[in-house]
Amino acid sequence: MLKHDVFIEETLFRDIIENTPLVSLDLVVRQGEKILLGKRLNKPAKGYWFTIGGRILKNEKLDHAMQRIAKDELGVQLNGTPRFIGVFEHLYDDSIYDGVSTHYINLVYETEIDDLPDLPRDQHDTYRWFTVGELLESEDVHRYIKEIFVRDKQMTRTGKGTV
Template sequence: MTEGWIPEDEWRTIVEHAPIVSVDLLVRFNGGLIFGKRENEPAAGYWFIPGGRVQKRETREEAVHRIAGEELGADVRIIESLGAYEHIYDTADVDGVGGKHYLANGFVVEAESSNLVPDDQHSDLKIFSESPEPLHEYVRQYLQDASTLPEWP
């Protein structure tokens, strides 16, 4: 399936009334982690990690590989599952719906290569060896919980 696989009016109803199941990826690459500077809500203006919603009949692990390919042009190996997180935002990419609610599943993955070309959600993709600023609080929680990352400043 491709971006926009849910019609806009149906997506609005989902965002307004239901949590969205997603995966977020701490991507180890070239001695650091890949972060993207968010262009859209929620979390516009923050450095965040690649991620996206899980599609129907897609496992979380399948979503990890699809999203790594779509957002980073990367094949990845899953290193660690961090579990589920509750992410509730006051803003959304849909106007007038009262924010967005995710049931986000965090993963640490290793990428062998990446083209690091930003998609339409990010103005920039960069590799960092320490936390960029501004870094969203939800990403900070992933960094604290990951046991397979080197000591993260």
């Protein structure tokens, strides 16, 4: 059984970030036409509006990662299976370590959540509901988040599904 809190020694984790891509999972949280974004407190993408998410842990199944991230970052348990949007690649010049870039392979899922309790503040200091139009127009929404909605709209329009 995978433990909820997995500790990787700091110098090893720095080496991992410096030398390998990380696999992460982001949740596009919807309430009708609105999308929940949080303003990031940590590098990379510090200070930008971003989706809720986190990295997938070694030996962690995707459904467990979704539930863990939803509980840790939203304080909720997901009901049902989120809709898979696609695979995205995020390349950053920075990371939590000075002088180290970050490379993510990002799996994005969409879920509808009707009721959110007090949202945790350790990854995002504030939250806001955006329409897709608002987030696409905002300079403070990270470009990688905008890519999700541009690609999803293209796939829906062409009827080709997700990539």
